[in-house]
Amino acid sequence: MNQLPGLDELIHAAHVVTLPMTVQFRGVRHREALLLEGPAGWGEFSPFLEYGAPEAASWLRSAIEAAWEGYPDPVRGSVPVNATLPAVGPERIEAVLASYDATHTIKVKVAEKGQDLAQDVARVAEVRRLLPDAAIRIDANAGWTHGAAMEALEALAGFSLQYAEQPVAGIEALARVREEVARRGLGILIAADESVRKESDPLAVARAGAADLIVIKAQPLGGVRRALQIVRDAGLPAVVSSALDTSIGLRQGAALAAALPELPYACGLATGSLLSADVTADRFIAVDGSLRLRDIAADPELLRRHAVDAGRLAFWRQRLADCHEQLRRAGA
Structure with a gap:
């Protein structure tokens, strides 16, 4: 700045x-x-x-x-995005996913307060039934203990998860889960989200070997340029995600994703469909599973x-x- x-x-x-x-x-x-x-x-x-x-x-x-x-100059003109599925019951999943134009990759919310593992398994199973070829990732928002995380990952490993995002809170706890997942041969990558953006030192995740990849957001990390530096210093693959942003905030996230030298995973920037209204008539939403860079202005x-x-x-x-x-x- x-x-x-x-x-x-x-x-x-x-x-x-x-x-x-x-x-x-x-x-x-x-x-x-x-x-x-x-x-x-x-x-x-x-x-x-x-x-x-x-x-x-x-x-x-x-x-x-x-x-x-x-924003810094982009290296790509469009950004692949995932659909995000809230912790709804199986009977609502098809309708929720129908609002997305990004169903090649689905992020499924799990570990919701007031719900149990059976509901999480049923949700993931229904997504896999509806979309047998989609990449499925889960996001627990640090909602599990170590024991609950391992029980859940054992139960969900059979659905060929792309990765599990922040199954537990804290860097040390995340490192323990990653080590145990490897020991059990579950074949699930571990992604850090809250442990990157809520810690005073976001690079501690990489130093602790706590994650295989990091989830980054432009707003919590202080902007596109700061987030790019964090990714460079961490030396880990990155997924750009949103924070229930309007189209204006989603454009900030897309600027970050577009400027990353490498983008191996679809990004969580299709959450505009979770809003029933927006601040621009020409909403920033995915077409054919991608966001195409363009200027966004509020109406x-x-x-x-x-x-x-x-x-x-x-x-x-x-x-x-x-x-x-x-x-x-x-x-x-």
Whole structure:
């Protein structure tokens, strides 16, 4: 970041929206996001509501990079993407997947609170039945203990999983699972997500041998350029994912995926279909299983239609101020 814009400049450039979800995801029914219009285009600042300023400040850095600096030059013009399946019952899976144009690769959410392993197995089994040739990956969002993770991976190994994303919390625990998976010969790669973006040192995953690949997000890692550096330093294959972004935020993720020197896996950037509304009429969604790079701008009428009320606007302006102060103190 060349120079941090002033807080007044950011507040003047900010639009805050709330968008309904098609299904509940991470306990969310409406997704709130603050969008910034800057000299280089649009950026999104949408840390989840439970994140405090120290963690959310990186999300603001990413939005400022997008809107004030723009993106590094891409090495590819399109990005293959996966479909993301929330923790729904088998009877709903076909309908949810029908909303995606990216069914060559499916990420299946597992370890949902209030559900059990039998439900996870049934979900993965139904996806495999519907799409026998698709690549299937699972994402536990660090929801399992070591014992539960190993029981689940044993039960799911027969479905030829591409990889298991963040089965347990923490780097040491992730390394233990990876070691045990290898010892048992389960043939499942282990991906780190939260252990990359929530740790003070994201490269600790690579040093600990805790993962075969890393899942990266532009917003939590502080923008495209910072995320690219993390991938270079880690020396591991990377998958770019989203955080329930609007089309503006998905464009930030696509800029990251498009700039990676190598992209061996489909990316989790097709989550726009989980929103039943967006901030642009020409939504950033996959065609033939890929996102094609193009400029995305918010539509003034949709910004007005989905604007938050005065109370939520005040909440987001305070978040913006708190995160701006974090960046200012860090010398951003």
